[in-house]
Amino acid sequence: MSDTTRRTGSCLCGGVHFVVTGQPIRIGLCHCKDCRKASGSAYSAFAIWPRDAFETSGEVASYGTRSFCPTCGSRVAWVGDDEVEVMLGSLDVAPTDLEPQYELWISRRETWLHALPGTEQFEHDRPLSGQCRKTPLRRRRDLCRTPSCTIEN
Numbered sequence: 120m121s122d123t124t125r126r127t128g129s130c131l132c133g134g135v136h137f138v139v140t141g142q143p144i145r146i147g148l149c150h151c152k153d154c155r156k157a158s159g160s161a162y163s164a165f166a167i168w169p170r171d172a173f174e175t176s177g178e179v180a181s182y183g184t185r186s187f188c189p190t191c192g193s194r195v196a197w198v199g200d201d202e203v204e205v206m207l208g209s210l211d212v213a214p215t216d217l218e219p220q221y222e223l224w225i226s227r228r229e230t231w232l233h234a235l236p237g238t239e240q241f242e243h244d245r246p247l248s249g250q251c252r253k254t255p256l257r258r259r260r261d262l263c264r265t266p267s268c269t270i271e272n
């Protein structure tokens with residue numbers, strides 16, 4: 120890996136810290152129900168890195184594919200088998216230099232929000248073979264419980 124950019128992140132109370140190295144694989148926004156409920160906000164902004172680009176310290180708890188600090192409740196990185204999902208807001212430096220490439224579940228986007236210029240727009244999940252946004256770290260259909268899942272392998 121030639122890009123050795125290091126970005127640090129943490130939860131609100133500082134109990135959980137992490138570092139991601141290099142550029143993310145993809146960056147997105149999601150307006151789905153799960154992202155709204157889990158964040159308590161109108162949408163989530165996240166970036167995905169390869170699993171081996173990620174290091175963490177501190178105790179985390181999880182619910183489904185969402186991880187959080189058990190002390191302060193902040194969302195923190197979800198670690199999957201080969202990818203890690205990081206909420207942009209958990210990174211320490213703001214603003215980041217990371218710009219979303221796509222938006223998911225725009226049918227649930229607040230009416231006062233508009234399509235982010237230059238990004239791919241999806242009504243629901245991203246129809247990418249071998250990948251599912253609902254369970255982004257699952258690559259097999261039998262591991263995904265989303266009825267609309269488009270995983271093909």
Ligand SMILES: [Zn+2]
Pocket residue numbers: 130131132133134135188189190191192193
């Ligand atoms: Zn915390």
Ligand SMILES: [Zn+2]
Pocket residue numbers: 149150151152153154155163223224
């Ligand atoms: Zn979502």
